[in-house]
Amino acid sequence: MLRLTFINENSFIPPLLAEINSSTMKLQSYSLHNYRNLPQVNNLTEEQIEAIEVVGNVLPFKTNNYVVNELINWNKIGNDPMFKLTFPQKGMLKEEHYDLMKSVLRSNASRDEIKNTANIIRNELNPHPAGQMEHNVPQINGEKIIGMQHKYRETVLFFPSQGQTCHAYCTFCFRWPQFVGMDELKFATKEALQLRDYVKENKEVTDILFTGGDPMIMKAKIFGTYIIPLLEDKIPNLQTIRIGTKALSYWPYKFISDDDSDELLSILEMAVNKGINVSVMAHFSHPVELETEAVKIAIKKLRAVGVQIRTQSPLLKHINDSPETWSDMWRKQVNLNCIPYYMFLPRDTGAQQYFAVSLEESWNIFRAAYQKVSGVCRTVRGPIMSCTPGKIQVLGVNDVGNEKVFTLRMLQGRNPDWVGRPFFAKYNENTIWIDDLKPAFGDKKFFFESSAPEATESEPGNGTIVL
Numbered sequence: 001m002l003r004l005t006f007i008n009e010n011s012f013i014p015p016l017l018a019e020i021n022s023s024t025m026k027l028q029s030y031s032l033h034n035y036r037n038l039p040q041v042n043n044l045t046e047e048q049i050e051a052i053e054v055v056g057n058v059l060p061f062k063t064n065n066y067v068v069n070e071l072i073n074w075n076k077i078g079n080d081p082m083f084k085l086t087f088p089q090k091g092m093l094k095e096e097h098y099d100l101m102k103s104v105l106r107s108n109a110s111r112d113e114i115k116n117t118a119n120i121i122r123n124e125l126n127p128h129p130a131g132q133m134e135h136n137v138p139q140i141n142g143e144k145i146i147g148m149q150h151k152y153r154e155t156v157l158f159f160p161s162q163g164q165t166c167h168a169y170c171t172f173c174f175r176w177p178q179f180v181g182m183d184e185l186k187f188a189t190k191e192a193l194q195l196r197d198y199v200k201e202n203k204e205v206t207d208i209l210f211t212g213g214d215p216m217i218m219k220a221k222i223f224g225t226y227i228i229p230l231l232e233d234k235i236p237n238l239q240t241i242r243i244g245t246k247a248l249s250y251w252p253y254k255f256i257s258d259d260d261s262d263e264l265l266s267i268l269e270m271a272v273n274k275g276i277n278v279s280v281m282a283h284f285s286h287p288v289e290l291e292t293e294a295v296k297i298a299i300k301k302l303r304a305v306g307v308q309i310r311t312q313s314p315l316l317k318h319i320n321d322s323p324e325t326w327s328d329m330w331r332k333q334v335n336l337n338c339i340p341y342y343m344f345l346p347r348d349t350g351a352q353q354y355f356a357v358s359l360e361e362s363w364n365i366f367r368a369a370y371q372k373v374s375g376v377c378r379t380v381r382g383p384i385m386s387c388t389p390g391k392i393q394v395l396g397v398n399d400v401g402n403e404k405v406f407t408l409r410m411l412q413g414r415n416p417d418w419v420g421r422p423f424f425a426k427y428n429e430n431t432i433w434i435d436d437l438k439p440a441f442g443d444k445k446f447f448f449e450s451s452a453p454e455a456t457e458s459e460p461g462n463g464t465i466v467l
Ligand SMILES: *Cc1c(COP(=O)(O)O)cnc(C)c1O
Pocket: 149, 151, 152, 155, 156, 157, 209, 386, 391, 411, 412
């Protein structure tokens, strides 16, 4: 049978496996309490250690032996994108916040005092970016299904309660409050059957997107308890199961050599065999993450069971803010049979000010990168702000009549009728997020602001946008 020869691992896996750095195959996590055990820490300057301690007490960080040994280049640490992405950096806090935490730490404060200071600072970092938690929570039989979000007609997001953490904590990510124990922020549920019933009842739903945290933190058994009910009685409207994950970049062994790797792959294959499109939405922020033997094998393993891999990342200053980085990344992804999908802009939360580039610069980086690659890489869309009304793509800067404007497009919208609509906003070179945008041509509102009745302006980080 064709399928058998296709998945026959002996055809290509063992010779490649031999090339893997086997010392990193057993997971060892590092965070504030134990990173000093890393021998590489001796390479760090006093300033770098101080930044880790000061910022790390506010924004949590976590990394692991694979990232440390295979992705970070410790010989150019002041300038290494993977180091900056995974270890706290001074610029991630505003100067006054940094100085405050530094003086509290210097004063030999108690754990409680440190924690209180951290929480005061955290509350100023917009821990609830627009509409992430409280909106679009679906109901079944009049009961809210916590752990699910249904914002766009075709797609429900599902946050399995066991997947609420990540291999690393990215400070640009809106999920950081989940990692500091701000528990009420958790979208958590074990209610796999509610998920199934909801998708069954709502025939407009074609896609389920498993997200987190990182759902690929879950053991395969638990992951299976969510997936298998969706397959047992085939739901005709369910077409795609997506899994948003950073595991290919930060822990590819999840798909290779963990205890449950084979079980995980067979669950995914089961869904594929039911005629469902299974897409891993892989978060890759830098070409380095695509270069190890481990990631290449992990990709092959997923592809061999019929899983598609689509890639996405935010555009981040200090990490990937050059066209060459993106064109290189897209080209490498396509060569590994991954499909470039989204380039995001970092949300208005956490260390946004450290990572953000202006809207105009993001467009220039995007188009310069887009120009360097052929059509097979141009499945990517960006730069995109994922915000309350929807996903907004920056198409560019134009002069229309006498006015300089941003041309934007709604790629995904709370109201399906908004999707695909272009619109204009006043140009401002400093704009980094939708809150800063004003309609062009003297208009009072954007089209998506007038058509929703339940206006609230008080939502943190939500600016003038109506929900
Ligand atoms: C991005 C996103 C989706 C998926 O949108 P696609 O355009 O289908 O990739 C679904 N729900 C939410 C809340 C999202 O942000």
